[in-house]
Amino acid sequence: MNLTSKTLIAFILLFYGLNAMAQTAKADFKYWTWLTYDQKKKDKEYNKLFHHLRENGIDAVLINTNGNPDDLKKMAGLAGKEGLEVHAWIMAMNRPGDKVALQHPDWYTVSREGKSCYDTRPYVDYYQWLCPTREASRNHVLGLVKGLAEVEGVASVHLDYIRFSDIFLPIGLLPKYNLTQDTELPEFDFCYCDVCISEFEDMHHKNPREMEHPELDIEWRQFRLNKIKAVVDDAYKIAHDHNKILTAAVFPYPEMAGRMVRQRWDKWQIDEVLPMVYHNFYNEEIDWIGWVTQQGVNDLKDTGTGLNTGVFIPAIQPEEMAQVIDQAKQNGAKGIAFFDANALTDEHLAVIKSSKKP
Template identity: 65%
Template sequence: MKLKLIFGLLLLGLTAISCIDNIHPAGKAAKTEEAEQETADFKFWTWMTADAKRTDESYTAEFKKYSDNGLDAVLINTNADAELLARLTPLATAQGLEVHAWMFTMNRPGDTVALQHPEWYAVSRDGKSTFDNRPYVDYYQFLCPTREGSRNHILSLVDKLSKVEGVSSFHLDYIRYPDVFLPIGLLPKYDLVQDTELPEYDFCYCDACVEKFEELHHKNPREMENTAIDMEWKQFRLNQIKAVVDDAYKVAHDNGKILTGAVFPYPEMADHMVRQRWDKWDIDVVLPMIYHNFYNEEIDWIGFATGQGVKDLEGTGTELHTGIYVPEMSAEDLATAIQLAKDNGAKGAAFFDGNALTDEQLAVIKAAN
């Protein structure tokens, strides 16, 4: 009897082990498949600037290099030239790449149409227009988001570029005001200290903005003692940028395209630095430029800023793809940055910019697929 009992227990144990052996590989396989699916769904992008003088052959070689090394999409800046975009799009798609029409939006340096309308430009608190007084750098010529003429001009460019056949999205850049505060790592370059909102970097105080704000809130921002603490004035400007984005979203979608945008690292920081609250926008995909070295941060900050943005976007339906600044970044650091983006909920990673990607960095991207 005792031998039968022992034999029964041994048989039961062997059966249990057999069941565990049968369950474990399946569970392991399921987890492996899930991880592989997450990797497959993770998109790699690069920003690039086009030059009409380059040959089709040179562009085909560049697009092939990106595709061969695991990149999925190119964001092409043609300076709003729809004909150039239409020329390059089939070259890129032939190499298996998505094409996104990247355009400087509120910042329109050298825009020949806008330059005929000096009143369209943003005005600082000290009364200077970016038409002829440009903050920080010579290419900062920001338009006012409130004026009907400047808004309609921007939306006409969105319409023109998003109608190009084969383009996947219209990609907003500089969809904001000039920097109220520069990234801390850039301040020494301009010999600046910015511990308050300085009037020469505080926009927009043009007549159209002041009149519209007065209609809504019955006070004049030019007469405020401390504009930095007036939440209605701050919210007004956030809303003016949001209105341009939301209209661009309608235009892009009417043309069968999605809307994407390059934004500051996470919504609270973007709000503080450039009046940009992108978690409130109608937009399909955001690519926050989490350029850690601009902020004197360690590489792990890429994970923090990615996670913060993902959390702020919960429930919105907007995807976040982490923007990474590759110059001066080692291949090992790039591998870490990509993993940090994945671990903190990003749906992809975008690199600034294509010309700066080294062979070693491209190998990292290929291996991360």
């Protein structure tokens, strides 16, 4: 056999090897959905739902039990019996109606206007944001993470609202609130509580309350990015100490997330992220899903963090589902997550099931 023949055979083997790897990667592509637990529903209703989801291609369910480990344990058992992977979905820094937190008004973030989320809520009534700097409030959140991480049959603790309140809303939502946001408005700029200000001042020898334009101060912005990162990194340790991984729902890509909600998730210690690539929120077309997915994958290069593209089902027609799934697959996502299970119609599920066929 001459050198040319050997080279040709090597090339063929390499081609088929890479092709096999690509096929394996596609086979491992995971389908997730978010689901909020309803105490009014009977177990048999959940048995039926979980069976239906699994039969139609869903691999993993992110279940919100409002931080209740007992409810999570029950749901993990029901979903696990149907072969679904279970993730403990928790509202992290935004804790609407949290009975423990409500006993401590000082735990809540304060706007540049000096108003607390405890009684003055930005945008909507369910925005009750806890301060990530205060030891008591952050420990409360981490305590909830620990309680969920201790539940058997759970693959990850899944952090949602792991950020500050929206400085900028997605452009598609602005008309709903009759807002124009072309700068960081004081009523949406957090957190200016005494603890945040004092700690920052000790570190940088300047007071954001006294700045004419605190929104332009790089150190002040980074301080708050770091405070969210610190909560995530502590949650990561807690999850791993209990043999769980840590996942999170995040804004579309790091640069956007950092600007809109103080959330630079490419800097976090975290196993997997599920960016909420809700194209209609940003007045974008379906191909934007692919572009944002690729941007996030590129930003995570060499971090070890996996990315699963999150999509908003009410904005996706069943006939568009194959294209949406393909946008995530072809741009490097490990999977795709659907918000939410209740919005998935039989027509949507039929496309999902079909997309998993070899």
